[in-house]
Amino acid sequence: MSVAGPSVTGMEERWTSEQVLGLAPDAASRKAGTRLSAPGPWSDTGCTAPAGREGTVVWGLCRGSGSTPYRTVADLGGPAYKCSCPSRKFPCKHVLGLLLLWSAGPGGAVGPAEPPEWVAQWLSARAGAATRKAQRAAGGDGDGLADPEAARRRAELRDARTADGAAELEQRLADGVRAGLAGADRSDSRAWEEVAARMVDAQAPGLAARAGELAVVPSSGPGWPGRLLEEYALLHLLARGVRALDGLPEGPAATVRSRAGRSVDSAALLSTRAVRDDWLVLGSRDSASERLTTRRIWLRGARTGAAALVLSFGAAGRAPDLVLPVGMSVDADLAHHPAARPLRASLGERHAAPAPGPVPPGTAVADALSAYGDALRDDPWLDSWPAVLASVVPVPLDDGWQLADADGGDALPVDPGARGRAGLWRLAAVSGGRPVTVFGECGHRGFSPVTVWSGTEAVPL
Template sequence: MSARWSADSVLSLAPDDSSRRAAATLARPVPWNGTGTAGDLVWGLCAGSGKNPYQVIVDLTGPAYKCSCPSRKFPCKHALGLLLLWSDGAVPDQADSPGYASAWLESRQERAERTTTPPSRTDAAASATAADSQGAAGQKAESAARRAAERAQRVTDGLADLREWLRDQVRAGLAGSGTPGGRAGAANLMATRMVDAQAPGVAGALRALAGTAGDGPGRLLAEYALLHLLIRAHERLDELPEGLAATVRSRVGYPVRTEEVLARPAVADRWLVLATRELTDAAVPGRRIWLRGRATNRWAMLLTFADPNGTWQDPATARLRPGTEIPADLHYYPGQPALRAVIGARHGDPVRAGQALPADDGAALLAQWAAALEQDPWATTWPVVVTGTPVPSGGGQRWQLADGTGLAFPLTDRDSLWTLLAVSGGRPVTVAGEWHPNGLVALTTWHGEQAVTL
């Protein structure tokens, strides 16, 4: 049986501050029924807005989570609330788990066994395989090359259709497509065509056009121009410098296997974990983690996604939390500027890091963003560590982060800024987050040497 965790350990698993607050309201017996724990399994039924209670299960060894609620956050507030109850000793020990919990645990174990147990082979079969390995390897390489060529042709054909669609939008005028309904409907139809053409990156850019509603035709025309630039770049893919060609392929949506990335040169450092961002809008929930090397001062972005069975594809990466650092080798994906990476060899466990690296001012932030756009014109996100004071604007309805030179950046995309305001107390604070064309998303701040997730 696992030792009870502290409440702080449970809350550190929360994807954001609103999840922590919601979990605290569920950490009481009233909404729960049929709770129990046996071995490394914790379960319970939580009353929700529907007729049937949510079935909530946690496997402490992952940890891994399963909840029947519709939330796309991972773990959801119900799983966190159940863990808070369990950590407080309010979940009774049971001899057996209920059917829904046992079935989920068994399915997880079966998948793990299929992944780790290789099929048995007779000596004769092994000898035959060894004899035919060279021919099979050649056939596999030829097949892979053929599939790659077929995909490239499908992408090329799809982008040609997109080019004609963009021309039609401009010829017809932006008035109709500038309305939210007209824009979303036409763009979503073309996004479906891009999925068929195996260009998921372009499909995502088209679906994002609906989010530009209210920004006027200038913003829409700028997005159309970037798509047209991507099409032209793809047409000249073989003529582009290696780094830019890799960026174009990434923006279109060509896949890169992890094995290929791990074969690239390693960058060893003590990597500070500065911020995390939950990705709940995509088809598969994910988590974006921002690191910065102490010695190299290089940024790195890690991505991990949730499996349908309630676990992270890379649990060790998903458990990284702001305010820690890890000695490790990172391998960067091809592209410019080099940003997305995967962890290779780990040279120790994550430890508390204390204060972040020295922060930039607003001018340095804008210079870094300009340099990033020079290398990747389609970039929409850039990591930042900046010092400033939260100040109100727009009659107190909006907030900005003002640095010591007078530059101020709008704070966007947060449910609440009360945590940041409380830590600041009207004084300058260091903030780590993401810079987007419409402003700064604050993800982490520091109270002394304590990282505070926003």
């Protein structure tokens, strides 16, 4: 890693190439950007990290197939990018190539320079837009405060709608058990999709997602009746919780609300309950669906010891904005979303650039499993809980993998959903049959490894 020591204001911090590639919207962009990471096509490059700004600004001209070179600029404070190329990818390969070139370090092709006119113009236009946005936001808050009564009425209406939806859902689930689940394997996938749509109308996207998943369990292979009953039962429990919200204590009520899909106001949370800590980035993993890329970033506070999960989303063709390099430590504000067992969190102001973090202390596999069990007391809908395993050996078996305590006879199976991943072989490569520290999610399906430490270096899996 090229980054060393805490950041000094105005001093430039270069990203790692992993960090830059984390911005790429897809594999094709990663490849194309890598191709452009050589000095060849670039000219008039430069970067600056003016004091008082959060991130470095990097720019350059890239020769493409046309006669005029593309003007490429990236502001890592946002991050925000601009390129004169016609690509619809965002960021485009030119931005990625430029940033990779810059990430090679101060001895490389991109050195500190005064921004040229076109860069300065873009920066001042962005600053202007940010100010206007802030003013609008301030004005919006004013409106909200002006009529707290209306806001309260809207919330009540929404709660009533959700409760109605939950009652209907509960009825559907009971109907299913009354008639027997044996018919579920053929008949009712369409029916559950309809129920899911009604839950969206009831402003309970969490219920909708769970209801939609019921449709696929019967085709999930041997043992499906048991799994289907588990899902029926947990959704039944959630629907009951939604209907009983008024009577629940604050913590469980918050957990039920967030499980039902009620969003939280991150800005408000950050202004009232933010905790500043050195947050070690334990892992980062992207999962893509048709319309959305979700990036999950797991953190652990050095002083508070608290676990946190931050999500960042990117629409199709765009990478999630938030990039935190695994293994680094970030001095930042963070606010957990209210819950009986807080995990989801929003990241607030970052006070310094990420600095290399320590190898996190971990536990034996039995303790990781107990921690999951303990968390279930507060949130019965948890499928897993983040865990750092210290001193485990990955073992490939005929029918999957396991992580075994290096001293002691305990082992955790690797989540069958993670078995096909190439990352397991990288885990084995790093281990070489010797004990390693592994971060991952530990749950009822087994352990899903996310990061392994090779010496002091964190390796994403």
